[in-house]
Amino acid sequence: MEHIKLNAENREVTGKKVSRLRKEGIVPAVVYGGPLTSAISLQINGKELDKALRQAGTGRVIDLAVQGKSYPVLARMVQRHVTRHQITHIDFLAVRMDQPIEAQIPISIIGESALVENHEAVMMHPLDSLTVRALPDELPAHVEIDISALTEIGQSITVADLKLPRGVMVMNDSDILLVSLVAPSREVEAEDEAVAEAGEAGEISEGEGETADEGEE
Secondary structure, eight states, X not given: OOOEEEEEEEOOOOGGGHHHHHHTTEEXXXXXXXXXXXXXEEEEEHHXXXXXXXXXXXXXXXXXXXXXXXEEEEXXXXXXXXXXXXXXXXXXXXOOTTSOEEEEEEEEEESOOHHHHTTSSEEEOOOSEEXXXXXXXXXXXXXXXXOTXXXXXXXXXXXXXXXXXXXXXXXXXXXXXEEEEEOOOHHHHHHHHHHHHHHHHHHHHHHHHHHHXXXXX
């Protein structure tokens, strides 16, 4: 699998002075683990970092180039501003390409369930990601869960039901529930009906509003 490329520079600024970097669009970072004997403080262009993370997520190897040296890394802890959601700091884990590692891999729900489509059942999926162990280049981008086989209320999919590529292991307990179909509660049914009615009313109101606007013009 082709690695994402990302440039970084050694960072000498620390403490409260780091806020100046952020105002210039620079994100402070640190890389540790793997072959490194100590952590390295870095700084990275914020736009380039955003682009790399959109492509790599937490399960794809990034080749981090730091002043003539290259480190294969995985994105670990990503801190963001509470309201602006900009990245304020990121941790990278340096990896050895010949040694298995664990990473949080997002779950992707695929397929369709007729019961869910017809509002005869509600799909419950309590987890957004799974802990997966594999060689760095064999980590999947996501773990797919196909719900098309769920045809009855009460049916479910657990970790034990997953079919993963050879060399990829899910570290979560095998009996952990991933997806299940449950009967909709009366409250949910009432809410669906209310939403449908509101949608119909909204369509009528929207049409009247457009007419009024035209009259004002």
